Structures are given as C-alpha cells and as structure tokens.
Amino acid sequence: MTVSFDFDDKTVLVTGVGGALGSAIAEQFLAAGATVCGADLVSPDDGEDFLLDDPDRIDFYQGDFTDESVVEETIDAIVEEHGGLDYLANIAGTWRGGDPIHETDASTFDFLFDVNLKTMFLASKHALPHIQDSEGAIVSVSSRSSLEGGEGDGIYRASKAGVRLLTETIAEENKGTVRANAVMPSVIDTPMNRDMMPDSDHSKWVDPADIGDVVVFLCSEAASVTSGAAVPVYGEA
Template identity: 40%
Template sequence: MDGKVVVITGALGALGKVVADQALTRGARVAGIDHAPSQVPTASNRLELGGVDLTDVAQAMAAIDAAAAHFGRLDVLINIAGGFAFETVAEGDPRTWQRMYALNVMTALNASRSAIPHLAASGAGRIVNVGAMGALQAGSGMGPYAASKAAVHRLTEALAAELKGRITVNAVLPSIIDTTANRASMPNADFAKWVTPKELADVILFLASDAASAVTGALLPVSGRV
C-alpha cells in the first residue's frame, strides 16, 4: 500500500475511520469522502471532503476528481458509505427500500463510475465494495437492507467483468461488525463472535493491495466467529 492513493467513502463512520487509519499506517495517502462535515485537517498524506452527498452524480464526480487532483492520481476506491434499516416487508414503508437502495447501491455506483477513468490510468486500480453476509439469505426484518446489499454484490460482479484486466473489483461480506451502535442495539449478544473493524479493514486492504492483483469478482465472506 506504500505510496498508493486511496479514496474511502464513508470515511468518518465506525469502519471507515479504521480503514483510513490502517491505510495511512501502511504508507498510503488517503482521501476520505463523507456526508458528515469534515473533521480532519488536510495534510500531505490526508485529504477529507465532507458534506458530500454521494447519491448525487455531480457531487460524487466532483469529490472523486478533487481527490485525484489533490494527489495527482488515484489507485484505490473503497466504498464503505451506506446505511441500515430493520423493517418488515408487510408492515414497513416502501420508501425505506428506496432509501436503502440510494445509500448502499447508488453511492457505490456513483463513486465507482467517477473513479474508473482515474483507476484505469493507475495500472493497478482497485475497487473494494462492502456487501453483507445477510444479503446471501435475508431474514425477517432484513428485506430492504438485504435487497440493497444483494444489488451491491451484483454491481461488484458486473464491474469486475467489464473492467477485467484493467481494474480489480471485489467485495467483502461482513456478518455483524463490532461497533458501538451495534452493541447498543443488541446488548445481549456475544460480541466476541462479531467481526471487528480492524479484522475487516485488514481484508479490505489486502484486496486493495498489489498482493491481490489476481483476485477480481470475489464476494469474500468476513463472518468473524458467527
């Protein structure tokens, strides 16, 4: 990862912060994009673009182009931005399906489409998406979320096929990530079984590295001990 320029969407979230820190530790230069206001000052190896709505095509393109212009290139795109909703199909709101699709699919699509020209010029371009184990077989209350993450899986496969030989495209499929929010919503769970952000970050950054040059189109389960 040394010297690579990495763009991370959702960089201010629980997972995004850990991935950004780990990438910096490994010598990467990191541009973080998030809907939340910027919290990190610009440095020689760090740029943060806050207040960006990645569901908007123009905003996504402007942010990606700004990152590429700042560092002079772009090698890796890690799509972490997204959202979660627990809602039954029969009793839920159809707008939840639209919101999940916008947050989980359109953010990844818009960022990827914007980054492809820069990544192709890299010679070792990488896209890593975040899918979900829960999208392989949806449970009760998981319909809108699982459907949107299943679409992320199909987006990953389609991009991998289209970009084969130019850019690798893969996805990690976590189970439950050990975050403060998840602990609060499931206080009686066995947290030791969950996958930690650091464990997930290690897999993401492997797929972003030169060591994963022969891996593309993979949906890689990162299920912890669930």
C-alpha cells in the same frame, strides 16, 4: 505472522470515512503509507458522529454521495490535487429493518438503496476512468445477509446483494485493468450495533480493523489474481 503492505505514492478514496468501518479502513491505509482521501456526509466537526481519530491526517471531502454532481466534483478534485486515483473503498452504508415487507415504508426502500447501493454505483462510475489509468482496485462492502432472504430486513439484504452483483459486473467489464472485489461482513463490532443489540455476545462480532486488513489486502499486489470475489469476513458470528 506479521503482514505489511506498502502503499507509498498511492491514493485511495474511502467513502463513509467518518463511520466505524470507514475510519478503521482509513487507519489501515494510512499505516501502509497511502495518501487517504475520505468522503462523508458528516464532518470532523460533528463530534461523536465522526469516529476517525486525527482527521487532519486525511484529505477530507464533505458531501452527499447519493448526489451524482457531488461525487463527480469530489473525485475530480481528488484527481486534480493528487494527480490520479489508485483505489476506491466503497464503505458508505447503513442498516434499517424490523418490519416485514408489507409494513415497510417505501421511504425505507429509497433510503437503503440510496445509501448502500447508489453511493457505491456513483463512486465507482466516476472513479473508474482514473482507476483504469492506474490499473488499481475497487473494494465495496456487501453483507453476509445478502446471500439469502430473512425476516425484517429484506430491503437491506437486497441492497447489499446489489453491491455484490455490481462488483461482479465491474470486475467482468474491466478484466486485466481494474480489480473489483467485495467483502461480506456478518455483524460488525460498532458502537451503533452494540447500542441496538446490547445483550449479544460482542466477542463474536468482527472487528472493523480486521475487515480493514482484508480491504487493504484486496487492493494490494498480493491479491493481483483476485477479482469479482465476495470475501467472507464473518469473525465468529
């Protein structure tokens, strides 16, 4: 069955738009007719580090979303340019791990909580007043691994658990106005993950485009009764 969505006259902000997952989600929203605004620390001029094909199709804003002033200025600029903001996809994030807690540098804690959780908090904080006006939706990226502890990447897991809990909080605080949901990938099939795990069975990993389908669905009217959910997007992993 083919499923299609119509996001004509709707504006979405995708953070981390230059990454493998962010670019795939931007492509899905573009295919649905949305006006896509993308934000990232890297720019289209950074070559292989920016994975979105033909970035001229989006309204791109370069900036560090761990800096509240940058987030506020970016969202204000989007609203001024497009007359509002309907959806936010909090995709910016990364993974670090390998060491047990007693051998983990505090800088790793700061880095992961900044990139994975603080960006989600700041983008949601400044987007919410506008998304409340449009009665839109926010979708953020948590992780399957956030559901339990594990060896070597506890800080990453904790930061993604924070994303899930903030999602539930936003949903509770905005009942009937803004829907907030999270997706929980397992291992995403990205170039970085293939480089880190070359001997894994990549066929069981989840395709970023498939996660994009779920994100678009969660923003659509088809998910009008869904808020505060953490949706598994595990593939076969």
